[in-house]
Amino acid sequence: xxxxxxxxxxxxxxxxxxxxxxxxxxxxxxxxxxxxxxxxxxxxxxxxxxxxxxxxxxxxxxxxxxxxxxxxxxxxxxxxxxxxxxxxxxxxxxxxxxxxxxxxxxxxxxxxxxxxxxxxxxxxxxxxxxxxxxxxxxxxxxxxxxxxxxxxxxxxxxxxxxxxxxxxxxxxxxxxxxxxxxxxxxxxxxxxxxxxxxxxxxxxxxxxxxxxxxxxxxxxxxxxxxxxxxxxxxxxxxxxxxxxxxxxxxxxxxxxxxxxxxxxxxxxxxxxxxxxxxxxxxxxxxxxxxxxxxxxxxxxxxxxx
Numbered sequence: 001x002x003x004x005x006x007x008x009x010x011x012x013x014x015x016x017x018x019x020x021x022x023x024x025x026x027x028x029x030x031x032x033x034x035x036x037x038x039x040x041x042x043x044x045x046x047x048x049x050x051x052x053x054x055x056x057x058x059x060x061x062x063x064x065x066x067x068x069x070x071x072x073x074x075x076x077x078x079x080x081x082x083x084x085x086x087x088x089x090x091x092x093x094x095x096x097x098x099x100x101x102x103x104x105x106x107x108x109x110x111x112x113x114x115x116x117x118x119x120x121x122x123x124x125x126x127x128x129x130x131x132x133x134x135x136x137x138x139x140x141x142x143x144x145x146x147x148x149x150x151x152x153x154x155x156x157x158x159x160x161x162x163x164x165x166x167x168x169x170x171x172x173x174x175x176x177x178x179x180x181x182x183x184x185x186x187x188x189x190x191x192x193x194x195x196x197x198x199x200x201x202x203x204x205x206x207x208x209x210x211x212x213x214x215x216x217x218x219x220x221x222x223x224x225x226x227x228x229x230x231x232x233x234x235x236x237x238x239x240x241x242x243x244x245x246x247x248x249x250x251x252x253x254x255x256x257x258x259x260x261x262x263x264x265x266x267x268x269x270x271x272x273x274x275x276x277x278x279x280x281x282x283x284x285x286x287x288x289x290x291x292x293x294x295x296x297x298x299x300x301x302x303x304x305x
Contacts, residue, residue, distance in 0.1 A: 019053040020082045022046060023061060025155035027079045031069040037148060038155045086156070090285040103134035103291050108158040112146040112278070114234045115162065117257045120178040121278065122302030123162075130298040137291050145233050146213075150281050159292060162299070164276040172281040175296060178303040180251045180276045184268035189244025192267045199269035211240040211248035238264075251276070 029035040032046050054061050061075035115121050149161035150169045186192045212230050231237040240246045255264050286292040
């Protein structure tokens with residue numbers, strides 16, 4: 001590859017912004033494999049998109065394969081140029097909407113998969129308030145496994161994300177919304193179920209099978225047991241606990257609203273319980289979007305601190 005990038009190329013459809021977005025996501029996630037879930041694409045498709053972008057630009061952007069992912073000099077230039085271009089496009093869109101009285105456009109919002117059972121989230125009230133003030137804004141909502149949402153915000157797959165993990169996301173603006181308490185539960189049939197509400201300490205729990213989350217923030221609790229399994233999401237974790245063969249952490253509000261709540265019992269002491277803090281996150285380029293800021297305002301005001 002070595003053709004000169006001409007002005008006509010940059011002004012043509014040959015340079016597809018979607019390809020640049022895919023490339024940017026791979027750079028942000030530090031590899032093609034890690035980008036599959038965020039983009040919703042297979043590794044082969046992502047690789048083909050990058051190859052197509054390289055062909056359009058006439059240069060190699062990165063190395064990828066068994067040796068790992070690494071940017072070339074031109075890849076680093078392209079990535080940083082795209083970040084500036086993306087911010088300029090957003091500024092352009094904001095400028096066009098600034099002289100209009102109405103709130104317009106589209107917002108893609110991702111929520112942690114069990115957020116509806118969290119009364120303190122105030123999520124329903126927040127959306128009602130937002131839609132009353134901005135009826136012309138298309139609000140698209142998806143639920144995702146906790147731990148993956150802020151990566152989707154970073155890759156610009158979504159506009160706003162609400163999740164319990166705010167670590168290692170320095171590139172985002174993050175605002176605290178609400179909290180949830182987490183306790184260790186067992187299911188009916190487990191030998192701890194008949195303890196008449198007597199909590200036990202972490203040393204006693206080491207002898208029982210523990211079901212964990214794939215979320216790294218929860219994995220800090222694997223020390224509670226010498227034997228543990230992992231569940232993809234909250235409901236999967238609850239199912240294993242309900243079998244009576246496992247103990248594991250569940251949000252207290254989730255258990256309270258579960259139809260099977262009578263078949264679950266808290267067994268942890270206060271020293272083992274912990275608090276999950278939930279945050280709303282967005283890219284810095286959206287700080288001037290009046291629609292995004294209005295939704296954040298509604299979320300903050302509706303949440304119970």
